[in-house]
Amino acid sequence: xxxxxxxxxxxxxxxxxxxxxxxxxxxxxxxxxxxxxxxxxxxxxxxxxxxxxxxxxxxxxxxxxxxxxxxxxxxxxxxxxxxxxxxxxxxxxxxxxxxxxxxxxxxxxxxxxx
Amino acid sequence: xxxxxxxxxxxxxxxxxxxxxxxxxxxxxxxxxxxxxxxxxxxxxxxxxxxxxxxxxxxxxxxxxxxxxxxxxxxxxxxxxxxxxxxxxxxxxxxxxxxxxxxxxxxxxxxx
Amino acid sequence: xxxxxxxxxxxxxxxxxxxxxxxxxxxxxxxxxxxxxxxxxxxxxxxxxxxxxxxxxxxxxxxxxxxxxxxxxxxxxxxxxxxxxxxxxxxxxxxxxxxxxxxxxxxxxxxxxxxxxxxxxxxxxxxxxxxxxxxxxxxxxxxxxxxxxxxxxxxxxxxxxxxxxxxxxxxxxxxxxxxxxxxxxxxxxxxxxxxxxxxxxxxxxxxxxxxxxxxxxxxxxxxxxxxxxxxxxxxxxxxxxxxxxxxxxxxxxxxxxxxxxxxxxxxxxxxxxxxxxxxxxxxxxxxxxxxxxxxxxxxxxxxxxxxxxxxxxxxxxxxxxx
Numbered sequence: 001x002x003x004x005x006x007x008x009x010x011x012x013x014x015x016x017x018x019x020x021x022x023x024x025x026x027x028x029x030x031x032x033x034x035x036x037x038x039x040x041x042x043x044x045x046x047x048x049x050x051x052x053x054x055x056x057x058x059x060x061x062x063x064x065x066x067x068x069x070x071x072x073x074x075x076x077x078x079x080x081x082x083x084x085x086x087x088x089x090x091x092x093x094x095x096x097x098x099x100x101x102x103x104x105x106x107x108x109x110x111x112x113x114x
Numbered sequence: 115x116x117x118x119x120x121x122x123x124x125x126x127x128x129x130x131x132x133x134x135x136x137x138x139x140x141x142x143x144x145x146x147x148x149x150x151x152x153x154x155x156x157x158x159x160x161x162x163x164x165x166x167x168x169x170x171x172x173x174x175x176x177x178x179x180x181x182x183x184x185x186x187x188x189x190x191x192x193x194x195x196x197x198x199x200x201x202x203x204x205x206x207x208x209x210x211x212x213x214x215x216x217x218x219x220x221x222x223x224x225x226x
Numbered sequence: 227x228x229x230x231x232x233x234x235x236x237x238x239x240x241x242x243x244x245x246x247x248x249x250x251x252x253x254x255x256x257x258x259x260x261x262x263x264x265x266x267x268x269x270x271x272x273x274x275x276x277x278x279x280x281x282x283x284x285x286x287x288x289x290x291x292x293x294x295x296x297x298x299x300x301x302x303x304x305x306x307x308x309x310x311x312x313x314x315x316x317x318x319x320x321x322x323x324x325x326x327x328x329x330x331x332x333x334x335x336x337x338x339x340x341x342x343x344x345x346x347x348x349x350x351x352x353x354x355x356x357x358x359x360x361x362x363x364x365x366x367x368x369x370x371x372x373x374x375x376x377x378x379x380x381x382x383x384x385x386x387x388x389x390x391x392x393x394x395x396x397x398x399x400x401x402x403x404x405x406x407x408x409x410x411x412x413x414x415x416x417x418x419x420x421x422x423x424x425x426x427x428x429x430x431x432x433x434x435x436x437x438x439x440x441x442x443x444x445x446x447x448x449x450x451x452x453x454x455x456x457x458x459x460x461x462x463x464x465x466x467x468x469x470x471x472x473x474x475x476x477x478x479x480x481x482x483x484x485x486x487x488x489x490x491x492x493x494x495x496x497x498x499x500x501x502x503x504x505x506x507x508x509x510x511x512x513x514x515x516x517x518x519x520x521x522x523x524x525x526x527x528x529x530x531x532x533x534x535x536x537x538x539x540x541x542x543x544x545x546x547x548x
């Protein structure tokens with residue numbers, strides 16, 4: 001499912017999306033970057049509160065196309081710059097990790113059917 | 115939905131039955147930051163987390179959670195089982211990822 | 227043999243860590259930090275002037291059953307005649323010579339306003355039986371030996387015990403204003419992650435037994451937990467205490483350092499001085515003080531960079547919203 005479709009389906013705030021056609025094959029929810037590095041699947045959107053540059057670095061490593069920052073956390077400038085450099089999309093929502101995961105799950109499931 | 119039903123849905127292994135196994139789950143929180151867990155005022159919370167530390171259990175007790183499920187199939191330090199027993203906190207582990215666990219719990223609570 | 231008056235008494239200037247006596251239970255720890263050397267020493271001293279003979283010193287020791295005689299004149303301290311010095315003088319046949327000539331001058335002394343914990347370290351380190359005590363003006367004001375310390379601790383501990391026993395504990399939360407009294411204190415050690423949060427868990431268990439309103443319990447527990455973790459992660463260790471009386475619960479965290487330079491800044495959201503390792507354990511996304519303030523009815527923090535910090539959270543139990 002493309003990021004553009006996902007954003008439309010879930011209502012995420014598109015903070016910075018370099019490529020709306022980038023593919024998302026799933027999602028991964030974690031606030032522990034060590035855990036993301038160990039288990040984050042390639043092509044999955046990372047759902048997290050961790051709003052800093054390290055998150056971007058980890059996503060580059062595991063091949064995540066986008067980061068969904070939850071709980072309405074602010075995205076600092078240095079994170080934006082890092083994401084822009086790496087070509088990783090930044091999304092944002094007021095939902096918490098649980099609800100964001102549910103929405104993402106529904107959208108991705110619908111995408112697989114449609 | 116009770117903690118015991120959650121464990122079933124998540125194919126989780128219950129390590130410590132605690133006081134919460136048969137209690138109803140209210141709010142679900144899927145966080146790894148205990149500082150965030152302490153900000154929530156919900157009662158009867160289920161905590162889904164990737165963090166395998168004693169802190170998780172202690173935080174869970176403080177906020178009155180009904181139970182903790184550690185996801186990602188993480189092996190737990192034995193101290194966690196001891197602490198869970200001390201605090202009578204229901205503790206289970208699941209091989210599912212946190213994302214999949216969230217989706218599964220929700221699906222079980224709102225069957226189509 | 228030391229030349230008389232040639233070397234002034236030594237006050238070691240490397241300050242040992244407070245409370246480093248390892249296994250002290252909490253009340254004891256507090257006492258040895260709170261009590262000063264002057265609270266414990268023997269102030270009425272038997273002394274001799276330099277001109278007095280070693281034999282006079284020996285007589286004095288025998289009569290008064292003491293093991294050392296300070297040599298001083300009008301408060302000015304010169305040295306100490308110990309039993310060893312007496313024995314040496316007896317063997318060398320100099321027992322009739324002056325104290326000034328044969329006393330020990332290379333001495334470790336204590337200052338009267340030092341905490342007792344310092345004195346204990348010196349006893350540990352130097353293996354002397356006693357230490358002369360000087361005041362700020364380098365006047366001799368007393369002498370302290372192990373027996374003095376034991377006696378003082380016994381007296382203080384008894385007092386403490388009586389205070390705790392006389393506090394009556396009743397069921398809470400039913401208009402029992404002023405009659406409920408609970409007090410507990412927990413030492414919290416820096417980076418003691420194994421136990422971090424344990425005190426707060428215990429506090430919550432007690433509150434549940436006393437059957438306070440659940441929302442009140444939660445607020446007290448959250449305050450205690452945040453403050454405890456704070457002590458563990460952001461300080462060099464300290465004491466977490468809580469008490470319930472007169473319809474209020476107070477949770478107080480006291481540490482001995484390093485102090486917060488800008489208290490207001492530290493109370494803002496998202497601040498943290500914790501390092502990566504601490505964060506990986508699940509701590510450290512802030513000092514938690516914002517949350518403490520959020521759950522408290524009254525919140526007070528006093529800190530000075532370089533010295534200690536005290537944070538106090540008050541939660542009303544009676545009457546008000548739960």
